[in-house]
Amino acid sequence: MKYLTLLLIISFNTIISQTTTNIVSHNINEVTIYLNNAEITRTGNVDIPEGKSDILFKGISSRILDQGLKLEMSNNVRIYTIEIEPDNDSLSRNKEYQKITNTIRTLKESFSLNEIKLQTLKKEIQYLEANMKIGGANRVTYAQIDQGAQYFSKKINLLQQKIHDEKIKKELLELKIEKEESLQEKLIHTLKKTNASIRVTIISSIATNSKINLRYLVSNALWKPIYSIRANEGQSSITIQYQAQLYNDTGNDWTNKPITLAILDSSADINKPEMKIWTLEGDEYEYSNTRRYNNKKSKNQKEEKEQEYNTLQVDNLSTRFKINDLHNIPSDATPHLIDVIEYNKDVTYYTLSIPKVKNGAFKVASIRDWDNLGLLDGMANLYYNDSYQGTSKIKTQQINHTLDIALGKDNTFNISRKKVSSLSRRNLIGFNIKEVITYEILVKNNKNTKSSLQIKDQIPISTSKNVEATPLELSSGILDPINGQVVWNISLKPNEVKKLILKVSIKYPKSKRGLINFSRKNIKSPRFF
Numbered sequence: 001m002k003y004l005t006l007l008l009i010i011s012f013n014t015i016i017s018q019t020t021t022n023i024v025s026h027n028i029n030e031v032t033i034y035l036n037n038a039e040i041t042r043t044g045n046v047d048i049p050e051g052k053s054d055i056l057f058k059g060i061s062s063r064i065l066d067q068g069l070k071l072e073m074s075n076n077v078r079i080y081t082i083e084i085e086p087d088n089d090s091l092s093r094n095k096e097y098q099k100i101t102n103t104i105r106t107l108k109e110s111f112s113l114n115e116i117k118l119q120t121l122k123k124e125i126q127y128l129e130a131n132m133k134i135g136g137a138n139r140v141t142y143a144q145i146d147q148g149a150q151y152f153s154k155k156i157n158l159l160q161q162k163i164h165d166e167k168i169k170k171e172l173l174e175l176k177i178e179k180e181e182s183l184q185e186k187l188i189h190t191l192k193k194t195n196a197s198i199r200v201t202i203i204s205s206i207a208t209n210s211k212i213n214l215r216y217l218v219s220n221a222l223w224k225p226i227y228s229i230r231a232n233e234g235q236s237s238i239t240i241q242y243q244a245q246l247y248n249d250t251g252n253d254w255t256n257k258p259i260t261l262a263i264l265d266s267s268a269d270i271n272k273p274e275m276k277i278w279t280l281e282g283d284e285y286e287y288s289n290t291r292r293y294n295n296k297k298s299k300n301q302k303e304e305k306e307q308e309y310n311t312l313q314v315d316n317l318s319t320r321f322k323i324n325d326l327h328n329i330p331s332d333a334t335p336h337l338i339d340v341i342e343y344n345k346d347v348t349y350y351t352l353s354i355p356k357v358k359n360g361a362f363k364v365a366s367i368r369d370w371d372n373l374g375l376l377d378g379m380a381n382l383y384y385n386d387s388y389q390g391t392s393k394i395k396t397q398q399i400n401h402t403l404d405i406a407l408g409k410d411n412t413f414n415i416s417r418k419k420v421s422s423l424s425r426r427n428l429i430g431f432n433i434k435e436v437i438t439y440e441i442l443v444k445n446n447k448n449t450k451s452s453l454q455i456k457d458q459i460p461i462s463t464s465k466n467v468e469a470t471p472l473e474l475s476s477g478i479l480d481p482i483n484g485q486v487v488w489n490i491s492l493k494p495n496e497v498k499k500l501i502l503k504v505s506i507k508y509p510k511s512k513r514g515l516i517n518f519s520r521k522n523i524k525s526p527r528f529f
Contacts, residue, residue, distance in 0.1 A: 019052060019053055019054050019201070020049055020053040020054065021053070021054040021055070021056055021199075022046050022047060022048070022049075022053065022054070022055050022056070023046075023055075023056050023058060024044050024045075024046045024055050024056065024057050024058075024212060025044050025045065025046065026042045026043065026044030026057060026212065026214065027042060027043065027044065028040055028041070028042055028252060028254065028257055029041045029042060029043040029257070029258075030257060030258045030259075030260070031254050031257050031258070031259050031260070031329075032259075032260040032261075032262055032320075033221060033222065033223045033246060033259065033260070033261055033262065034222065034223075034262050034263075034264070035222055035223065035224075035262075035263065035376075036219075036222055037065065037217050037218060037219050037220075037221055037222065038217070038218055038221035038222070038248075038250070039068065039215055039216070039217050039218075040061070040215065040216055040217075040218055040250075040252070041213070041214070041215050042057070042212075042213075042214040042215075043211070043212065043213055043214075044211075044212045044214075045209055045210060045211050045212060046209070046210060046212060047207075047208075047209050048075075048077060048202065048204045048207065048208055048209070048210050049204070049207050050204060050205065050206055050207045051203065051204070052080070052201065052202070052203050053201075053202060053204075054199055054200065054201050054202070055199075055200045055202060055212075056197055056198070056199050056200075057197060057198040057199075057200075057214065058087055058090075058197050059087075059090075059194050059252075060084075060087075060194065060196040060197060060198055060216075061193060061194055061196060061218045061250040061251045061252050062086070062192060062193055062194065062195050062196045062251065063193065063218040063219045063220045063221075063249075063250050063251065064084055064196050064198075064216050064217070064218055065216070065217040065218065065219060066084065067217065068215070068216060068217035069082060069084075069198075069215070069216045069217075070214070070215040070216070071200060071212070071213070071214050071215075072212070072213040072214075073202070073210045073211070073212055073213075074210050074211040074212075075204070075208045075209070075210050075211075076204070076205070077202050077203070077204045077208070077210045078202060078203045078204070079200060079201075079202055080200075080201040080202055080203055081200070081201045082198065082199070082200050082201075083198070083199045083200075084196060084197070084198055084199075085196070085197050085198075085199055086195060086196060086197070087195045087196060087197040088195070090191050090194065090195040091188065091191055091195075094187070094191060096187060097184070097187055097188070097191065100180055100183055100184045100187065101184065103180050104177060104180045104181060104184065107173055107176050107177045107180065108177060110173055111170065111173045111174070111177065114166055114169055114170050114173060115170075117162075117166050118163060118166050118167070118170070121159050121162050121163045121166065122163065124159055125156055125159050125160070125163075128152055128155055128156055128159075129156075190251065190331075191251075192251075193249075193250065193251025193252075193331065194251040194252060198214070198216075218250045219250075220247075220248075220249040220250055220333075221247060221248050221249065221250050222247050223244045223245065223246050223247065223261050224244065224245045224247075224335075224378065225242065225243070225244055225340075225375070225376045225377075225378035226243045226244065226245055226337070226378055226379055226380070226381075227240060227241060227242060227243065227375075227378060227379070227380035227381070227394060228240075228241040228243065228380065228381045228383065229241070229365075229380050229381070229382050229383065229405060229407075230383040230386075231347065231349075231365050231383070231384050231385075231407055232384070232385055232386070233349075233384075233385055236346060236347065237344045237345060237346055237347060238344070238345055238347040238365050238367060239342065239343070239344055240342070240343040240344075240345065240367075240373070240375075241339070241342050242321075242339075242340040242341045242342065242343065242373075242374075242375075243337055243338065243339055243340055244261055244321075244337070244338055244340050245335040245336065245337055246259070246327075246329050246335065246336045246337075246338060247333070247334075247335055247336075248329045248330065248331045248332070248333075248336075249331055249332075249333040250331055251331050252331055253328075253329070253330045253331050254327070254328070254329040254330075254331075255328050255330075256326040256327070256328055257326065257327075257329075258322075258323070258326065259323045259326075259327060259329070259338075260320055260321065260322050260323065261320065261321040261323065261340060262319075262320045262321075263319045263320070263374060263376065319374030321340050321341060321374065323338065323340065325338075325339075343373055345367050345368075345369070345370065345373075346367075346368065347365050347366065347367055348365075348366045349363060349364065349365055349366070349407075350364055350366065350452070350453070350454055351363055351364070351410045351412065351413070351451070351452065351453035351454065352364045352406075352453065352454050352455075352456070353413065353415050353443075353453060353454070353455050353456070354455075354456045354457070355415050355416065355417035355441060355455070355457070356417060356457055356458065359415065359416075360409050360410075360411075360413075360415060361409070361410045361411075361412065361413045361415060361453055362406050362407075362408065362409055362410060363384065363406070363407040363408060363409070363410040364404050364405065364406055364407065365404070365405045365407055366402045366403070366404050367402060367403045367404075367405070368401065368402050370402070370403040371396075375394060375396050375403070376394075376396060377393070377394060377395055377396055377397065378393070378394050379391050379392070379393055379394070380392050380393070380394050380405070382405075382406075382407055382408060384407045384408055389407055389408035390408065392405065392406050410453075411446065412445065412446055412447050412451050412453075413443055413444060413445060413446060413451070413453060413492075414442075414443070414444040414446060415441070415442070415443050415444075415455075416441070416442045417439060417440070417441045417442075417457075418439065418440055419437070419438070419439055419440075420438040420439065420440050423436070423438035423503065424436055424437050424438050428510070429507075431509060431510055432507055432508065432509055432510065433507070433508055433509075433510055434505060434506070434507045435505070435506045435507075436472065436503065436504070436505050436506075437503070437504055437505075437506065438473075438501065438502070438503045439457070439501070439502040439503075440499060440500070440501060440502075441455065441457070441499070441500040441501075441502065442497060442498075442499055442500075443455065443490065443492065443497065443498045443499075443500070444492075444495070444496070444497045444498075445492035445493065445494060445495060445496050445497075446495070447494060448494045448495075449494060450491060450492070450493055450494065451491070451492055452489070452490065452491040452492075453489075453490060453492075454487060454488070454489050454490075455487070455488040455490065455500065456485060456486065456487055456488075457477075457485075457486045457502050458483075458484045458485050458486060459471055459479070459484045459486060459502070459504045460484060460504070460506060461482075461483065461484040466508065466509050466512075467506070467507070467508045467509075467512070468505075468506070468507040468508075469484075469504060469505070469506050470504065470505045470506075470507075471486075471503070471504050471505075472503040472504060472505050473501050473502070473503035474486055474501075474502060474503075475488070475499075475500040475501045475502070476488070477500070477502070486502060488500055
């Protein structure tokens with residue numbers, strides 16, 4: 001009797017110690033996409049018993065990151081612990097996977113029966129061929145031989161036809177099996193992306209129904225800016241169409257969900273922020289790699305390709321773009337283009353030429369007050385006077401108060417730059433060499449109206465006390481002594497030609513022969529022989 005009482009007590013305590021687990025019904029409610037990952041917001045509700053229990057979120061992306069996990073529950077439910085764990089039963093629960101598996105099993109059984117039929121038919125032919133030899137002690141007439149030949153021929157032809165039919169069935173079965181196995185493989189790959197679960201241990205003083213708001217970060221999701229810039233001659237404004245390419249390879253489709261695009265890195269944790277010393281000697285780049293499942297990866301996870309990242313230079317902006325329209329962004333690892341916002345900004349135009357770097361002149365749009373637009377470095381499609389000009393890279397990391405965007409070539413001017421040998425010389429002065437270098441820039445206005453442009457060139461800047469660079473003639477150009485840049489702002493009458501002279505003297509020690517490097521351009525030319 002004591003033994004029975006003790007057994008009942010142990011069994012009762014075992015039942016009491018088991019924690020109830022309730023599956024949460026939840027859906028994606030909102031997506032915030034960052035430059036290197038995304039934040040998923042899910043909402044749902046669950047019935048909670050009195051006391052301590054577990055709730056389980058299934059179908060979570062296996063790309064989930066440890067940091068950034070946030071959970072809110074209503075009705076004074078206290079959260080005890082939160083853990084991310086792999087869901088190893090996701091395949092067995094999936095109806096589509098079960099259906100494909102059963103189909104493959106049935107097809108393989110049919111394939112095995114087909115093999116048996118083929119072997120049986122082949123053995124029948126072997127048996128007939130072995131009995132086709134007529135002779136020995138029995139005497140047979142020619143009529144009997146002919147009759148036997150007809151019989152065997154008819155029989156073998158029939159068997160060969162059956163073998164032919166079975167081989168066709170075999171080929172069809174092989175194709176069907178291959179197709180179903182391919183579907184199965186794709187489904188497994190897809191399900192692997194959503195085979196994570198979030199287990200939450202909670203405590204409630206009463207039995208209740210709690211509303212849940214869950215937020216977490218996932219990798220393999222990002223967005224990249226792309227622009228369409230439209231300008232027209234004579235108009236004082238320019239249109240910037242801000243677009244974004246969205247990338248989703250998280251395993252969960254974002255079907256008609258509100259989307260927000262954010263610029264700042266989302267991988268910050270919940271620790272107290274600290275301010276670092278502000279240095280001016282280079283860029284700072286921080287990226288902390290993330291962990292999954294407490295650094296424990298399954299074999300399947302190790303086979304997954306890790307997300308690769310591009311390093312983007314961004315200002316410390318907290319800009320967010322809330323997309324008004326709902327979009328369907330499937331988890332297909334394919335960029336999807338959406339419209340973000342459209343700006344109309346005041347603009348001024350000027351023509352720029354840097355003949356040392358590139359021949360010709362270029363139309364440039366100069367935009368003021370651009371740094372509050374949330375622009376990032378990216379490619380832009382350029383349209384000028386409703387004509388497509390090509391692509392250009394928007395570079396936002398510049399110290400100017402204006403954003404300059406090249407709109408393509410301006411054929412208003414003919415510009416040439418050449419070294420004038422007659423005005424250039426080299427002299428030996430003691431232990432030093434003194435070189436005088438002269439360049440001539442010719443500019444012609446091809447239009448029948450007065451036109452202006454800006455021309456840039458440069459003189460060398462010395463970084464050694466033994467080397468001196470002195471400008472001798474600049475044709476009224478403005479010299480920036482810090483970077484050596486020379487700027488001419490000129491205005492030309494119709495068909496007028498203007499000559500600019502850039503003359504500089506460079507003095508350096510004889511030991512530094514070859515210091516002055518006249519760079520020459522390499523041009524690729526096709527080879528035909």
